[in-house]
Amino acid sequence: MKKILIVLLLASSFIAGCRKADEREAAASDSFVRVSGHDLITPDGHKLLIRGTNLGNWLNPEGYMFHFQRTNSAGRINQAFSEMVGPDFVAEFWKKYKDNYVTKSDIDFLSKIGCNTIRLPFHYKLFTDEDYMGLYAAQDGFARIDSLVGWCRDAGLFLILDMHDAPGGQTGDNIDDSYGYPWLFESETSQQKFIDIWVKIADYYSNEPVILGYELMNEPIAPYFNTDSLNLLLEPLYRRTLAEIRKVDPNHIVLFGAPQWNSNFKPLSTDASFDEQVIYTCHRYGGEATAEAIRSYIEFRDKSNRPMYMGEIGHNTNEWMSAFRQAMEENNIGWTFWPYKKMGGSSFITVKDPDNWDAVVAYVESPRGTYREMRETRPDQKTMRQALLDMAENSRFENCIHNTDYINALGFEIK
Numbered sequence: 001m002k003k004i005l006i007v008l009l010l011a012s013s014f015i016a017g018c019r020k021a022d023e024r025e026a027a028a029s030d031s032f033v034r035v036s037g038h039d040l041i042t043p044d045g046h047k048l049l050i051r052g053t054n055l056g057n058w059l060n061p062e063g064y065m066f067h068f069q070r071t072n073s074a075g076r077i078n079q080a081f082s083e084m085v086g087p088d089f090v091a092e093f094w095k096k097y098k099d100n101y102v103t104k105s106d107i108d109f110l111s112k113i114g115c116n117t118i119r120l121p122f123h124y125k126l127f128t129d130e131d132y133m134g135l136y137a138a139q140d141g142f143a144r145i146d147s148l149v150g151w152c153r154d155a156g157l158f159l160i161l162d163m164h165d166a167p168g169g170q171t172g173d174n175i176d177d178s179y180g181y182p183w184l185f186e187s188e189t190s191q192q193k194f195i196d197i198w199v200k201i202a203d204y205y206s207n208e209p210v211i212l213g214y215e216l217m218n219e220p221i222a223p224y225f226n227t228d229s230l231n232l233l234l235e236p237l238y239r240r241t242l243a244e245i246r247k248v249d250p251n252h253i254v255l256f257g258a259p260q261w262n263s264n265f266k267p268l269s270t271d272a273s274f275d276e277q278v279i280y281t282c283h284r285y286g287g288e289a290t291a292e293a294i295r296s297y298i299e300f301r302d303k304s305n306r307p308m309y310m311g312e313i314g315h316n317t318n319e320w321m322s323a324f325r326q327a328m329e330e331n332n333i334g335w336t337f338w339p340y341k342k343m344g345g346s347s348f349i350t351v352k353d354p355d356n357w358d359a360v361v362a363y364v365e366s367p368r369g370t371y372r373e374m375r376e377t378r379p380d381q382k383t384m385r386q387a388l389l390d391m392a393e394n395s396r397f398e399n400c401i402h403n404t405d406y407i408n409a410l411g412f413e414i415k
Contacts, residue, residue, distance in 0.1 A: 038332055101341070220259050362379075
């Protein structure tokens with residue numbers, strides 16, 4: 001009899017625990033952006049059309065935003081800087097750079113001009129103990145994103161987390177800071193690391209409603225490779241990762257991007273019934289500023305009955321961007337223009353070139369394939385160190401130039 005009572009008590013406790021877990025899940029889900037057909041719905045029941053920008057170059061540096069062409073990915077930039085002024089100084093530079101490049105002032109500004117969402121490109125190494133941006137262990141990915149989440153909460157903005165650089169490389173070009181091929185799709189080791197990192201992120205942020213969703217990978221499988229075979233491997237990896245995320249996070253939207261620069265949706269199934277909280281994300285640079293130019297995106301959206309979101313678009317004339325923005329909005333496609341901030345303009349705000357930056361560019365872009373070439377082309381270290389520190393200081397919001405015409409073209413207004 002005693003054993004029967006114990007079993008009954010344990011069963012009762014288990015059922016009560018499950019009921020409470022279900023109640024917590026239901027309560028939590030009410031606090032998150034949800035999918036309803038072609039639309040995103042905010043927790044207060046309103047339709048959300050994403051309008052915002054990308055915080056590119058902050059947690060995944062890209063060469064062209066520094067005026068570099070050949071040296072065009074985070075690893076190559078770090079290598080060049082370390083050759084130029086030494087790795088320990090470069091570690092100090094990266095810390096100051098990360099501290100300055102995006103601050104609360106930047107997020108408050110974006111909210112004030114009318115943005116409602118920010119997309120954050122990040123490198124997978126921020127959640128490992130691999131060498132990245134001056135740290136060799138205990139990377140600061142969660143600390144950096146925690147600060148951003150707090151700023152977005154205060155400013156009333158949603159946040160999309162975008163793994164721009166995946167283990168092994170998902171693109172095979174500078175975009176993913178890889179080794180020139182999308183090895184992710186041919187390596188079980190890299191795939192498992194990819195999944196493990198996303199599970200760690202999803203578990204950590206499972207109850208954070210500021211985060212709109214998780215974009216699993218950016219621009220998978222560049223068109224230079226055997227896309228017929230590689231494209232077949234994309235959606236299975238998406239679904240496998242999603243299944244693991246759902247074990248720790250039933251709340252957040254998960255975003256699937258198309259191969260070939262987020263533009264070719266043919267390899268993806270239009271049957272999205274496997275998960276109610278999946279949406280799709282596309283990119284486009286150039287072409288006509290019309291809805292007809294993105295007809296394939298619209299048709300995929302209609303067939304899948306899920307929202308389509310333009311995660312990247314930009315680097316064009318103000319007239320083009322204004323016209324294409326309106327075309328997207330008329331067709332219920334939200335957007336985040338690329339990028340928010342960089343050197344050289346074509347962005348919301350511009351980082352001013354510091355003194356002697358031309359000498360930095362000259363060294364970084366010079367032939368450095370041998371140690372002799374490094375020695376013979378290395379400029380004055382004191383001058384170069386100051387240029388790097390000045391660049392980090394120029395990155396602060398207060399020191400940047402506001403590009404009013406660019407901002408107005410996107411329908412925003414500096415107040």
